[in-house]
Amino acid sequence: MKIEQIYTGCLAQGAYYIVSGNEAAIIDPLREIKPYLERLEKDQVKLKYIFETHFHADFVSGHLDLSKKTDAPIVYGPTAKPEFEAIIATDEQIFEIGKIKIKVLHTPGHTLESSTYLLIDENGKETAIFSGDTLFLGDVGRPDLAQKSGEITERDLAGMLYESLHSKILPLDDSITVYPAHGAGSACGKNMQKETVDTLGNQKRTNYALNQPTKESFIDEVLDGLTAPPKYFGMNVALNKGGYESFEKVLKKGNNPIAVEDFEIAVEETGALILDTRSAADFHKGFVPNSINIGIKGDFAPWVGAMIVDVQQPIILVSDLGTEEEVITRLSRVGFDNVVGFLEGGFESWRNSGKEIDEVKRISAEQFVSEYSEGQKVIDVRKETEYEAEHIDEAYSKPLAYINDWVGAIDNSEHFYIHCAGGYRSMIAASILQSRGYRNFTEVQGGFNEIKKFEKVPTSNFVCQTKTL
Incomplete structure (x- = not known):
């Protein structure tokens, strides 16, 4: 048996390639399928199943192209209603791949069809779970994506997630390996660890969501601090569900x-x-x-x-x-x-x-420090949690993710500085601002990470962003 995690850093996403005997399975494949086809050819194995843990919101899966190329059926958990041919599994249904088995555990909460796949090895031992967005390392999936107005709320979904974890995941042996769909950096969770593989036992000890004393406290903690999901999420769900x-x-x-x-x-x-x-x-x-x-x-x-x-x-x-x-x-x-x-x-x-060229006025952190004086306007486009951890005194918190909400309130007659953590996000913001006619600003190269090295600009007291037990 072989299990390979195919991790894509820019999406913080993990797909999984599993081989047993002359058969294979792939879980949550990415859009471009060439890497999977190359692995199948190299290993001289047949793709038997394509498992999807749920209808993904943050990326478009490669399930349809992969199925067309290999004739392997697509498998979803209970209640899924894709607009294409697929196997809709029942809870605890078993699928055989070579000498191993995959058991479907219906774990609604992140979405209604969310499922975890339990791997049973050739000796009949429960070995690993592919937990999708149900269980992350350090966190659980956000339960606010599948709300239905007047029918189901985020608290309802969080309650379902609690029941799924406590009835299906936590009773499993501590030695089981957890393979999540995402890691740190994904918008699908708020407190993920940088590691991408762990044991269930360690998660039982360290994951704040698994250590809540009651269902109500679990719901409160999981929902606390959740920012609005990116607006493109719904469109990706539609593509994954309807085709592309x-x-x-x-x-x-x-x-x-x-x-x-x-x-x-x-x-x-x-x-x-x-x-x-x-x-x-x-x-x-x-x-x-x-x-x-x-x-x-x-x-x-x-x-x-x-x-x-x-x-x-x-x-x-x-x-x-x-x-x-x-x-x-x-x-x-x-x-x-x-x-x-x-x-x-x-x-x-x-x-x-010789065509017209535009530029963004950018200065070094050192120059910013030399120019800065109390009362000057500074816009910080980092996430709220980064701002709350530490920021320049009296700087405005204007997260890049919400630029369409705050850009109209800017007074273009008043000069301001703009920064993020390192310069990537502030340049995105700068380009958007200039495309909309705002030019009376200066972007700071290196962002807050460089600014705070000089210790001449007053900042708030540092507060650790990591949630601790």
Whole structure:
């Protein structure tokens, strides 16, 4: 038997490839299926089942393309209602793969169809659980995504999650390995550990959610501090449930070079958003006017989802040469399939053409410290929890995730500084601000991490962000 966790850092997502004998199973595959097909071919095994723990909200799964390529059926837990052919398992149903078995444990709470898959090895021993978004390391799945107005509330779902954990997961042996669907950085939980594999026994000891004295306290603690889910989540659920265009077609359509002289016409005719995926360090020095910067070397796909939201939005790329296919792939992971093409020759072709170039005013943390004086306006675009842990005194907390809510209140006649933790998110914010006509600001390179090194700017007292028992 072989179990391989295929972890994608930018999404903080774990897919699983399991082999026993000459058969295999894959759990929660990503959109691009080539890596799975290569593994199957290398191991000379047949894919017998594709297991989905639930209808994912934060990424588009590769279940449909993978099933078409391999003829393997897709399996969901009880109550799932996909708009395509699939096996809807019953609670405790057994599936055999080679000499091992997968037992379905229906664990509603994160969503109504959420299920955990219990692996039973060739000796009949319960060995591991693939817990999806039911149980994370250090946390549990957020129970606010499957609410139905007037029918089911987030407290109802949290109560279901408590019952699922206590009736299906916690009675299992401490030695069982926990393989979750996500790790630290995912928006599907709030307190995940950086590790991606653990024992159930250690989670019973260290996971705050598993150590609540009552069901009510569990509900209160799990819901406490939850921020609103990204707005693109619902669209990803719809794609996972209803179907989508094949990744091969998406890649072929988007891999379309657009010459400089045709670029502005293409943007106008398609209504495309110009997405510049270069680093903040390169972007601020020069970019195509009205571009939005979300760097590929960062939490790219989740921020695209959070900032652009509409997965149908046409997009034209400005990317580092040779990265175009990677960008299209990573966009497709969160359902942004409508890439019209990319600027041929990258930004340098635009610069060399003599066309208009825009820039973001950026200064070093050292210069910010030298310029800063009490009363100057500072906007901190980090998450609320980061701000609450420590921030520049009197800085405004304006999280990037909510920029559409607060941007209209900015007084463009008053200069302000803008920063995040390291410069990635503040450059996203800067590009959005400038695309909407706000220019009277300065972005701080290196963000708060660099600013606090100088110890000359007053900050609040540091408070550890990690929840402890």
